[in-house]
Amino acid sequence: MLPAMTDPADSPQPTSQVPAFMDEFSLIRRYFHHRQGDSVVLGPGDDAAILAPPVGQQLVMTQDTSLADRHFPSDMAPEDVGYRCLAVNISDLAAMGAMPLWFLLSLTLPRVDEDWLAGFSNGLFELADQAGISLVGGDITRGPLAISIQATGAVPPGQALRREGACAGDRICVGGVTGGGLLGLEQWQAGQRYGPAIEHFRRPRPQWELGMALRGQASACIDISDGVLADLNHILQASGALGACIDEASLPEDPCVLAGCSADKQRALQLQGGDDYLLLFTLPPPLPIPEGCYCLGRIEAQPGIRLRQHDGTVRALKVSGWQHF
Template sequence: MNEFDLIRRFFRGRTGSGVLLGPGDDAALLLPSAGMQLVMTMDTLLSGRHFPEDLPAADIGWRSLAVNLSDLAAMGATPRWCLLSLSLPTVDESWLEAFCAGFDELARQAGMTLVGGDMVRGPLSITVQASGEVPAGKALLRSGARPGDRICVGGVPGEAAAGLQCWQAGQRDGALVQAFSRPQPQLDLGCRLRGLASSCIDISDGLLADLGHILEDSGGLGADIRLAQLPRSLALNEWGDDSQRQRVQLAGGDDYLLLFTVPPVFNLPAQWREIGRVEARRGIRVLDAAGNPLASLPGGWDHFAGDSDDA
């Protein structure tokens, strides 16, 4: 099959709300909703760098969309449309069919429509550009945290990084592997945080690294994080030792959970786990059970630092 046959088979005929013209023409025609601001994001995933080379195609399809949906969630946006650019080393119809199944499953859940893209021959890489909408003036930003704000997380950090290590060790199922292979973007939480959170980001590079972005963008603030308040699941508690669990929770990345701050007067729902407070004094301090700061902190993901945790 040539490029155009592949596009016709796997990507044409898609319609959705606000789509005046979808895949098949030179560009898509879209109609944003009245009174909404457009939110746009884009991510590229490389085989062996952002996902294991032997990860099933359906999971690769899911992950490639999930990382973009998580960015929309962190802005409090509702998903609308996406573009997909695929670089494939060969034409493998069964791989493409499985990839589209995973991609489309999450797209349907999120209410997102694929409206176009590109396909070329080359090393396996996937680029997704996603667009969403947020009511005018209601977008969540990284820059609104204030001293005294509660620092909260929308789930259990560290499960995805532990899941990747499980995969690399030959494990192919279980809750931790699932957390890595099929992350769940917190879209409903993002929308619920509009008008409540003072700042928000999604955890992609590690909890401490991404919290650092909030603190820097909010004027150079600091934070105290309490290890004892980091939520743990049964699966994570049964994995590794204390040192390994501490590292993946603080610096593992790939969780795609929302990390956000709320004013101290706000009453937290039970599922929003407070893990620390924003402080005026610069720097992040992680406190042990006795309230003593850890002597050293692990670093997060850096695309250009040669991180040893590549997939």
């Protein structure tokens, strides 16, 4: 923090809700002290946290920044923002087959707003408690709303799932019905605030338990942030320029989230919708499909992604991933 750069607007805003002493340390104490796992030797409050890593395990680390109006709507409830920003990071741990352990939070806020902070931390810790992940440090600065989370998980040596490793003949599986994330976003942008797709969009459920169950089973794994086709393409490229054939008949019917959409729309959502944060993985032939998961097709040696349509004809699909920058 550059002291000589601070101006009066940088001091805490003394409103009826916010005591004048509510500096960064007080904010952290009030909203971000929460129960922690046994591996946390020292949590927030010093220059850094001290952690005891699980003996004999490798660590898995990810970091993602979420910006208002870019990664989430700025009028989203703070509970959902807190839940969602952590979910995105836990989903990356899940994609590696890691057990969630610790996270650090860098929160950039335009102003001190106690209601917002209380809601944000409630949503954040709701998911943190479910996943057994402990907040161990971070900082709060003043600026345009942004949430940067770094998360760490553990995995037995050599058992982390990667994007590489898929082989021709492997089945392509997803951890649930995809498309709800994009449909929820479309509905949100149309002014809708309730319904199963909105719920899916507000509160994506990262699949860390599925990821851990896939250790030693899945030949490759990724979480679906860009859409099935784009993320499948990441697996294909990382596994050595392989190809894939998706079976249109295998796309699951969804009586809930996608209900009300035409068949064409459902197919487009399921194959191209992003922000689902379900796992996409490849399974060698003899292994059973885990409960709740669907097989969409197979890895093939021939490069490119193809769709076997209901009438049996096969056509090439164009992969258009989202540009991340």
